[in-house]
Amino acid sequence: MMTTAITETHLSHLPLLHRGKVRDIYEIDDRHLLIVATDRVSAFDVILPTAIPGKGAILADIANFWFQRTQNIIQNHCSTMDLREVLSDAADYKCLKNHAVIVKKMHNLPVEAIVRGYISGSAWKSYQHNRQICGIALPAGLQQAQQLPQPIFTPSSKAAVGEHDENVSFEVIVEKIGRELAEQIRQVS
Incomplete structure (x- = not known):
């Protein structure tokens, strides 16, 4: 069981594009992004000081479940690229494998x-x-x-x-x- 919360990621081999309230987004190449769901907690648009270990993994699982479940209803940004190709460092992969997803770059709607x-x-x-x-x-x-x-x-x-x-x-x-x-x-x- 994970006891250390992931509050911020630092992947030196990838440019950090955005650090949101909960997710960190890195650029893989001109067509793909790496989205990491951290254990940061946001409520009422405020990042709270205490993270919850494993929260990001659960958030990623729920999102992936619904993206898969609705893929026949609406196009989504999920990619089939292997996470091991992007997180080639064993320590990074072990730490982030349940928190990170690779997605296709798409136009973001406000x-x-x-x-x-x-x-x-x-x-x-x-x-x-x-x-x-x-x-x-x-x-x-x-x-x-x-x-x-x-x-x-x-x-x-x-x-x-x-x-x-x-x-x-x-x-x-x-x-x-x-x-x-x-x-x-x-x-x-």
């Missing part, structure tokens, strides 16, 4: 696609303010953590480290990426 079945968190705060979530009117009398009458698509902006993701209306997403792509994201979600 959108977080969220589907809610229950009203909680930022959705609850928004509902209390004006009975709406992301511009979607909801019935009066809902209680915190209550199941919604039907699932709703509530996109948010994808903020940089130190900034907060913001819930936005579908029309804001349309303005950012165009109606056709926004509709596709909502439909697939």
